[in-house]
Each structure stands twice: as C-alpha cells, then as structure tokens.
Amino acid sequence: MxxxxxxxxxxxxxxxxxxxxxxxxxxxxxxxxxxxxxxxxxxxxxxxxxxxxxxxxxxxxxxxxxxxxxxxxxxxxxxxxxxxxxxxxxxxxxxxxxxxxxxxxxxxxxxxxxxxxILPKIELSNFKDIAIEKLVVDVSDAEVDETIQRIADSNRPFATKEGAAETGDRVTIDFTGYVDGEKFPGGEGENIDVLLGSKGFIPGFEEQLVGAVAGESRTLQVTFPETYAAKELAGKAATFEVTVKSVDAAGPIAIDDEFAKTLGQESLDKLKETVRGRITQEHAGAARQKVKRALLDALDAAHRFDVPEGLVEQEFAGVWGRVQEDLAGQNRTFADEGTTEEEARQDYRRIAERRVRLGLVLAEIGERNNIQVSDDEVTRAVVERARQFPGQEQQVWDYYRRTPEALASVRAPLFEEKVVDFLLELANVTEKTVTKEELYKEEDDEKAA
Known part of the structure; x- marks a missing residue:
C-alpha cells in the first residue's frame, strides 16, 4: 500500500x-x-x-x-x-x-x-480567571400574594347578569368569520366563552363585545396579526358575525383555607409556601440561563481557533432552515426584520461558527475531565419526554430506543449542563440581588445572541 x-x-x-x-x-x-x-x-x-x-x-x-x-x-x-x-x-x-x-x-x-x-488542537484557558455575576431575586410576600390572586381570579365563579357586558365579564357567543366575504377554516364556533379583557382573542375582538347584552347580534371588524399562526390569514382584515348567548359576571372569591383546599393544599399557608417555592424555582431557572450565557460568552472570548468548515456548514444549514421556516410561518420577509438576506446569512453564519467553537470547547473540557452522561441519566430524560405525551408514552419510548440520532439529542444537552456545572464550580461567581424586572429584562445584546 x-x-x-x-x-x-x-x-x-x-x-x-x-x-x-x-x-x-x-x-x-x-x-x-x-x-x-x-x-x-x-x-x-x-x-x-x-x-x-x-x-x-x-x-x-x-x-x-x-x-x-x-x-x-x-x-x-x-x-x-x-x-x-x-x-x-x-x-x-x-x-x-x-x-x-x-x-x-x-x-x-x-x-x-x-x-x-480534522478537529483543531484546543488550548484551554484558566477557568478560574472567569468572573461571572449570578443574579438573585428575593421572592417577596407581595409577589406570592399577586400570584395567588391570579389563581383565584381564574377560578372565580360566574353567574348570569342582567344588562350590558363589561370588562371582566364572561360572554358566551356563537360566531362566523369571513375574509374577503368568504368563510375560512376554523372561523366558526358555538357556545364559545370569551372573558372580556383577557386578550385571548384577536386584537379588537373582545373590546367590541363590551356593552353587548344577551340575545344581541353584532358585526365585529378586526385584523389578524402579521404574526398569526395561520399564514393564509396573517395580516388579513376579517368580519365576524357574532350572537351573544349570555353574559355572566364574576362572583367574589375568598382567598382562605377553604380556597387552598380546592387546589389540593391543606391550608392557605401551605399554598403560599408551594407558590413561593414554584416562583423561586422559576427565578432560579431564569438566573441559570443568564449565568450560562455569560459563561459561554467568556469561553467564546477566551478561545480563538479555526473551526472545521464542514461542521460550520452543517450547523448553518440547520439554523438557516429554521430561520426560513419561521419567516414563512409568520408571513414575513428579511425586509420586515430590517435586514437583507445576505446580511442575515452573514449574521447566522457567525452564530453557527460560535456554536461549533463552543461545542468543541465544551467537548474538550468534558473529555479532559472525564465528564460523562450515564445511560441511566439518558433513560430518565427519555422517560420525562415520554410523559409529555400522555397515552403515547410507549411510542415515544420506542422511537428513542430505535433512533440513535434522537437518543444523541437527549444526551447532548445533559452533557452540556454537566460541563457548565463543572465550570461554574471553578469560575469566580458572585451573587447580585436584583429585582424581578431586572432578572427578566432582555438586553439588546442578549436578543442578538
């Protein structure tokens, strides 16, 4: 040879x-x-x-x-x-x-x-030099009370009322919708409950029902949002012929131990404890995403090396395909996004290159430090995914068992989170107490990333 x-x-x-x-x-x-x-x-x-x-x-x-x-x-x-x-x-x-x-x-x-x-040789930086702020939010009593109030509002009893509908009332309607004078799929409904002020319908729909009384028919003029899921209706003007069947007013509801028991809690104090724990968990998840973003940014800045063009092309093809699907689904163009297709291609290619570079860095860190995902961990993750499809658990399980690529898609994020945890143990992480609004605020650079 x-x-x-x-x-x-x-x-x-x-x-x-x-x-x-x-x-x-x-x-x-x-x-x-x-x-x-x-x-x-x-x-x-x-x-x-x-x-x-x-x-x-x-x-x-x-x-x-x-x-x-x-x-x-x-x-x-x-x-x-x-x-x-x-x-x-x-x-x-x-x-x-x-x-x-x-x-x-x-x-x-x-x-x-x-x-x-071939893969490049990667010289890893000193992770102890990475300084990151971890945002922390103290859950206030007011936030707990506000959340419980929203739960109570969604469980209020309704009773038929005389007179005109007001914001906060529930109206039951029949409706038929038309676009360009023609009925459209999904544009008809009977005995549909509409909570006025909930913003659960097309913008302008609920507002035009304020003042209606039982037995009244109204013609509503609305416009579907540009981002409407059904792209054939997005941005289209529509007419709805509506008949009001009944008007119901929300009754009072007491937030007490008895209310807590209707939600499966033994007392109001126990309900508050449960709600506080859930809010704390939500805030911790949001904080985790921000600290992970900061860590990945630091890793990206600290590691400069050529990445395999083939891997970048694969990653870009996946990203670009999703971008085009999203635009088509929203019936939008690159011009609507304030850019051109060529500029967008350049931006998303940079994103693809960043993803590949970070993926290689994380893989190198995991290999050098013997970070592994066990089969049991993968199995538990697949079981959790299967539970998201009640009645189809066995089919989901069989799909992952038969499809190596799908199983790899479960293992990969588990591995990434393990490497992130490992790095956060080494990095200089300081906590900073902020408000809820500050925690969930999206900065322009985060949106771009």
Whole structure:
C-alpha cells in the first residue's frame, strides 16, 4: 500500500492511496474460501464448490465487499497513525478510470483520494480567571400574594347578569368569520366563552363585545396579526358575525383555607409556601440561563481557533432552515426584520461558527475531565419526554430506543449542563440581588445572541 499526502492546509488533509491488485486479490480469495463452507449450490456438496466457480458466481459482490473493507481499514490506519481527530467522515473519491465495475473483476490496483477535515488542537484557558455575576431575586410576600390572586381570579365563579357586558365579564357567543366575504377554516364556533379583557382573542375582538347584552347580534371588524399562526390569514382584515348567548359576571372569591383546599393544599399557608417555592424555582431557572450565557460568552472570548468548515456548514444549514421556516410561518420577509438576506446569512453564519467553537470547547473540557452522561441519566430524560405525551408514552419510548440520532439529542444537552456545572464550580461567581424586572429584562445584546 502506498500513501502520499497531497494537501495539508489548516484543518484539511488529503491523501492519495494506492492498494495493489495483489493485496486485493489475496483478500478476495480469502473471502471466497470462507464462503465455501457457507454457500449451497446445486450440483456441489457443501464445502466442495471450486473456488473458480465461486468467483464466477460471487466474484463481483466479494470484490465490492473487499474494496469497501479495504478503504475503511486503510482510512482508519491513516487517521490512527497521524493522530487525527476527525470532524466529519472522510470523503473518498476513486481515481479516474476506476468508476463503475472496472475494479470488480479483480487484477487491478485500487487508487483513490481521501479528504479529511480534522478537529483543531484546543488550548484551554484558566477557568478560574472567569468572573461571572449570578443574579438573585428575593421572592417577596407581595409577589406570592399577586400570584395567588391570579389563581383565584381564574377560578372565580360566574353567574348570569342582567344588562350590558363589561370588562371582566364572561360572554358566551356563537360566531362566523369571513375574509374577503368568504368563510375560512376554523372561523366558526358555538357556545364559545370569551372573558372580556383577557386578550385571548384577536386584537379588537373582545373590546367590541363590551356593552353587548344577551340575545344581541353584532358585526365585529378586526385584523389578524402579521404574526398569526395561520399564514393564509396573517395580516388579513376579517368580519365576524357574532350572537351573544349570555353574559355572566364574576362572583367574589375568598382567598382562605377553604380556597387552598380546592387546589389540593391543606391550608392557605401551605399554598403560599408551594407558590413561593414554584416562583423561586422559576427565578432560579431564569438566573441559570443568564449565568450560562455569560459563561459561554467568556469561553467564546477566551478561545480563538479555526473551526472545521464542514461542521460550520452543517450547523448553518440547520439554523438557516429554521430561520426560513419561521419567516414563512409568520408571513414575513428579511425586509420586515430590517435586514437583507445576505446580511442575515452573514449574521447566522457567525452564530453557527460560535456554536461549533463552543461545542468543541465544551467537548474538550468534558473529555479532559472525564465528564460523562450515564445511560441511566439518558433513560430518565427519555422517560420525562415520554410523559409529555400522555397515552403515547410507549411510542415515544420506542422511537428513542430505535433512533440513535434522537437518543444523541437527549444526551447532548445533559452533557452540556454537566460541563457548565463543572465550570461554574471553578469560575469566580458572585451573587447580585436584583429585582424581578431586572432578572427578566432582555438586553439588546442578549436578543442578538
């Protein structure tokens, strides 16, 4: 076998490989001898089929198998001998004149070119030099009371009232919608409850029902939002013919131990404790996302190296596909977003490159520090996902069990979170108490990222 390096440019390597016909023929003969005791051909006893006859019957398929095996083995040795870590699978191209079946008859050298894209060598920074602020929010009694009040409002009893509907009342309606004078799918409903002021319908719909009385018919003029899910309706003007069936007013509700018991809590104090714990958990999740973003920004700034173009292209293709789907779903263009397609491509390519670089850094950190995700952890995560689909748990479980790519999509975020936890233990993390509004405020740079 002859191997000649033909390219060594950055992270790209290329080699010319020639395997002699003698080596291929020897491997093919060995494989044919193995088949002697396995195949059954009419007129021959098991194990007594002449090699020449086997070659006539199975020669092409055997040579195809030998060539594929030889290419894989040769590429594997090449990678091992050079100490390469591959970013992607090798690209193999047979030399001119060796396409089709010219190699499958035997007696010819195998010559091919192989292109490799390798992972860069990463020099990790000192993680103890990373300084990060962790935002902390103290859950106030007022926030707990406000949350319980919202729960109470959503559980208020309603009773039929005389007179006109007001904001806060519930009206029950039948309606038929028209766009350009034609009915549209999903534009009809009967005995639909509308809570006035809840903003649960198209903008302007609820407001035009204020003042209506039971038995009254009204014509409502509204416009679907530009971001409406059904893109065929997005931005369209619509008319709704509405009949008010009844008007109900919200009754009083006492926030006490009895109310808490209707929610499965033994007392109001216990309900407040539960609500406080849930709010604390929500704030902790938001704070975690911010501190993780800060950590990733610090890692990105501290590690500058070339990334494999193939990985960037793959990542960009996924990101760009989702961007185009989102725009199409919202019936929007790049101009609506205040940019051009070319500018957007450049921005999202930078995002793809950042993701690849950070992924390589996190993988390197995990490998050097033996951070692993156990099969039990993956199983628990799959079970949690399956629980999100009541009645279809077994189908979801079977899908992940049969689909390695899907299972990898579960393992990857678990690994990332483990590496992030490891780094936060080493980094200089200081806590800063802020308000709820400050915690959830999205800065322009965060939106861009």
């Amino acid at each position: 002859q191997v000649t390096e033909t390219q060594a440019d950055g992270l790209k390597r290329a080699f010319r490989v020639v395997v002699s016909a003698a080596d291929l023929d020897a491997k093919a003969d060995a494989r044919l001898n193995e088949l002697k005791g396995q195949v059954k051909l009419n007129g021959f006893r098991p194990g007594k089929v002449p090699t020449a006859h086997l070659k006539r019957v199975y020669g092409k398929s055997v040579y195809s198998e030998v060539i594929e095996q030889t290419v894989n083995e040769t590429n594997g040795k090449l990678v091992e001998e050079h100490g390469f870590k591959l970013a992607l699978q090798p690209k193999v191209k047979l030399s001119d004149g060796q396409q089709g079946e010219t190699l499958l008859d035997g007696g010819k050298d195998l010559a091919y070119d192989v292109e490799l894209e």
